[in-house]
Structure formats: C-alpha cells, structure tokens
Amino acid sequence: MSLILILMLIGALLLLIIGFSIIQQQKERAEAERRLEVSRHRAIIDETETVLANSSVASCSSHIILILYRRIQDALEQSISHASGQLLGDYQRRLADLNIQINSISAATPQVPPVENFRLPDNDRQILDLVKTLKKLKAILRAEHNKGKVDPSVFNVEEMRIDSLQQRINVESMISRARAACYMKQYGSSKQMVTKALSTLHLIKAQTPNDPFITRKVDEAKQLLDEIMGAQKNSGPAVPQARKNEGDDLDMLFQPKKKW
Structure with missing residues (x-):
C-alpha cells in the first residue's frame, strides 16, 4: 500500500513539474x-x-x-x-x-x-537624404492606404506629388551626370542622358505648363545639348600629319616622271 502511495506521489510530482514547465514556456513565449x-x-x-x-x-x-x-x-x-x-x-x-x-x-x-516652388538642396548629402525620404514616404503612404487609413482622393494627389518630386530630382541628376560626361569627352553618353532628361521634362511640363523650374531646366538641357553637339563636331577625327605626308610621298612616287 505504501509503495502504491509513493508511486502516486511521484506521478503527481512529475505532473506538477511538467505542468510548471509548460506554464513557464508559455510565459517565455508570451514575453518574447x-x-x-x-x-x-x-x-x-x-x-x-x-x-x-x-x-x-x-x-x-x-x-x-x-x-x-x-x-x-x-x-x-x-x-x-x-x-x-x-x-x-x-x-x-x-x-x-x-x-x-x-x-x-x-x-x-x-x-x-505648390510643387512648382520646390527647390533641390545644394548639398549632395541632403539630396541623398531627400531621395531616401521620398522613397520611404511613398511606401508609407501606400501601406496606410492599403489599411484603409487614407482617403483615396488624398492618396492619389499625394502620390502624384511624390512622383513629381522624384522626377525633378531624377532630371537634375541626369543633367548633372551629362555635364560631367561631356567634360570627360564621353559625348555619346552625355547626349543620351540629356535627351532622356528633356523627354522627362516635357512630360512634367505637360502636367504643369507654368512651372518656372521646368521651363528653366528645359532651357538648360537644350543649351547643354547644343554644347555637346558642338564639342562632338569639333572633336571629329583629324587627318594625322604623318598620314598626310605619307600621301604626299605616294603621289610623288607614282606621278609621271619628267623627261630631262
């Protein structure tokens, strides 16, 4: 009888230990x-x-x-x-x-x-921070809209504003890189970037025709394109002097010989 009682006590103790362990694990899981x-x-x-x-x-x-x-x-x-x-x-x-x-x-x-009053920061670091901010802002706006916490009309207007700001920064970056490429005499790449910048500018101008920033950038991009075309024309392959002299020598060699 005492053996059975001892076994029952041991079983009860084991159940208590197991139960305590389960409760402790649940507490740890809840805390985590x-x-x-x-x-x-x-x-x-x-x-x-x-x-x-x-x-x-x-x-x-x-x-x-x-x-x-x-x-x-x-x-x-x-x-x-x-x-x-x-x-x-x-x-x-x-x-x-x-x-x-x-x-x-x-x-x-x-x-x-007004988007028309937007001005890019002068500092490159600030421009980089602005690009990151707009990217995060757009993601937040979409996430809150998907949760039903943003009015659809507000969402559409604000997303268009962010897109417009990103386009302006992109245009500024393309013009800056095109100018740098022109300085390095990489005229093909420079011309391609300016052309792309002009295309983007014309799209923005169709949405905001009275935007002085876009008008100024269109003029700047056109002037840069003219500079690139002029520099590319002036840097055309010239006939080397050695080659020219070689041609003169060949002409003299094969010209009719004079009779004395």
Missing part, C-alpha cells in the same frame, strides 16, 4: 512575443519620425504630416498595451502630446505647398 511587438512598433515610430524630420525638405503637405502623425499614434497605442514601467509612462506622455498636435492640424486649413 511582447518584446517582438514592442520592437516592431518602435521601428515604425523611428522610421516615421525620420521621415517627419525631413518633411520640410520634401515639401510635404499637411495631409502627409497628418498621415505620419497618425501612424505614430497607432504605433504608440499598440506599444502601450505591451509596455510596462518607465517605458509605459514615456509612451503615454508622447501619445498625449501627439494627440494635441493631430487635433491642431486637423482643425487648421490644409496646407499644400
């Missing part, structure tokens, strides 16, 4: 998932804040700013449900401040800077 969610939302917040930091250079409208703020708002709300301690307090304070900003922008008249 919680940390993963916090990390994911932290990445969303950081990415969106980086785009916001460059929003003035990217000539963003208040519609885009509001979309970015609401993206951070959603990430903060999700993070609060998984955070604890000091981190929870930080998220709650940031969310309160963000809600004030969102209400202020929503109540104000929408601000949409």
Whole structure:
C-alpha cells in the first residue's frame, strides 16, 4: 500500500513539474512575443519620425504630416498595451502630446505647398537624404492606404506629388551626370542622358505648363545639348600629319616622271 502511495506521489510530482514547465514556456513565449511587438512598433515610430524630420525638405503637405502623425499614434497605442514601467509612462506622455498636435492640424486649413516652388538642396548629402525620404514616404503612404487609413482622393494627389518630386530630382541628376560626361569627352553618353532628361521634362511640363523650374531646366538641357553637339563636331577625327605626308610621298612616287 505504501509503495502504491509513493508511486502516486511521484506521478503527481512529475505532473506538477511538467505542468510548471509548460506554464513557464508559455510565459517565455508570451514575453518574447511582447518584446517582438514592442520592437516592431518602435521601428515604425523611428522610421516615421525620420521621415517627419525631413518633411520640410520634401515639401510635404499637411495631409502627409497628418498621415505620419497618425501612424505614430497607432504605433504608440499598440506599444502601450505591451509596455510596462518607465517605458509605459514615456509612451503615454508622447501619445498625449501627439494627440494635441493631430487635433491642431486637423482643425487648421490644409496646407499644400505648390510643387512648382520646390527647390533641390545644394548639398549632395541632403539630396541623398531627400531621395531616401521620398522613397520611404511613398511606401508609407501606400501601406496606410492599403489599411484603409487614407482617403483615396488624398492618396492619389499625394502620390502624384511624390512622383513629381522624384522626377525633378531624377532630371537634375541626369543633367548633372551629362555635364560631367561631356567634360570627360564621353559625348555619346552625355547626349543620351540629356535627351532622356528633356523627354522627362516635357512630360512634367505637360502636367504643369507654368512651372518656372521646368521651363528653366528645359532651357538648360537644350543649351547643354547644343554644347555637346558642338564639342562632338569639333572633336571629329583629324587627318594625322604623318598620314598626310605619307600621301604626299605616294603621289610623288607614282606621278609621271619628267623627261630631262
């Protein structure tokens, strides 16, 4: 009888150990998932804040700013449900401040800077940051639209704005590279890039005919194309002097001999 009791106690102990192990594994799994969610939302917040930091250079409208703020708002709300301690307090304070900003922008008249007033930064590093910002901004806009968080009319207008800005940067880059290729006497590549830049400029001009930036760039590209054509013509293959002398010698050799 005592043996059976001992065996039962051992079995019960084993069940307790197994049960405790399962519960512990579930807790660890839940904690890992919680940390993963916090990390994911932290990445969303950081990415969106980086785009916001460059929003003035990217000539963003208040519609885009509001979309970015609401993206951070959603990430903060999700993070609060998984955070604890000091981190929870930080998220709650940031969310309160963000809600004030969102209400202020929503109540104000929408601000949409004209694309025609856009100017490229003078610094190459700033231009590179702008290109990255526009790429991220377009991805964010599409992702939020797919979630149903962006009005279709706003989405269409803002995506066209981003496309226009990217085209302008691309044109500026092509003209700059064409000028560099011309300086290196790579006239074929230079001419090809200028022609492509002009084609893009004419497409943009059809959409915004009164854009002074595009008009100026068309004139600049045409002038550069004339310079390339002139330089290419002037650099045509010249007859080497040695070859010319060789021809004179052959003429003298085969000309009729004079009789003395």
